[in-house]
Amino acid sequence: xxxxxxxxxxxxxxxxxxxxxxxxxxxxxxxxxxxxxxxxxxxxxxxxxxxxxxxxxxxxxxxxxxxxxxx
Numbered sequence: 745x746x747x748x749x750x751x752x753x754x755x756x757x758x759x760x761x762x763x764x765x766x767x768x769x770x771x772x773x774x775x776x777x778x779x780x781x782x783x784x785x786x787x788x789x790x791x792x793x794x795x796x797x798x799x800x801x802x803x804x805x806x807x808x809x810x811x812x813x814x815x
Contacts, residue, residue, distance in 0.1 A: 773811045
């Protein structure tokens, strides 16, 4: 399964924008940061169950980096 998890920002960015075809708009990024910071959010709790807390923290950092690129 680790082969499916991006190992760095560029891989993550490619997965989001090219494979999933999700535009990294400021509003989308802010929504994801908010959700990933909310332990009560169902999808966040599932994310942690599937990928672990360390991956949640890393993904937050990638969203924050993406936010800095669009603002």
